[in-house]
Amino acid sequence: xxxxxxxxxxxxxxxxxxxxxxxxxxxxxxxxxxxxxxxxxxxxxxxxxxxxxxxxxxxxxxxxxxxxxxxxxxxxxxxxxxxxxxxxxxxxxxxxxxxxxxxx
Numbered sequence: 001x002x003x004x005x006x007x008x009x010x011x012x013x014x015x016x017x018x019x020x021x022x023x024x025x026x027x028x029x030x031x032x033x034x035x036x037x038x039x040x041x042x043x044x045x046x047x048x049x050x051x052x053x054x055x056x057x058x059x060x061x062x063x064x065x066x067x068x069x070x071x072x073x074x075x076x077x078x079x080x081x082x083x084x085x086x087x088x089x090x091x092x093x094x095x096x097x098x099x100x101x102x103x104x
């Protein structure tokens with residue numbers, strides 16, 4: 001299973017994290033599939049950079065974000081956008097099924 005999670009990089013006492021898509025069976029700092037963003041909690045203002053299109057791609061592919069990554073994506077508005085896209089697709093499927101039943 002693919003997870004969106006944090007990978008620690010940086011120096012001792014000056015860490016920052018990458019948001020990566022990785023196989024859940026791999027080690028925290030091990031091999032990953034793709035870098036989706038960065039998170040620097042040690043700065044005065046937590047610096048967060050996320051590639052929105054890639055994060056949405058992995059969410060649509062079924063990747064499960066960890067709690068921390070989910071909260072970061074929620075702050076960036078990506079989780080809301082993902083939810084809205086899922087709801088729109090669900091409505092389209094329902095409308096198509098209804099139209100097919102009435103035509104058939």
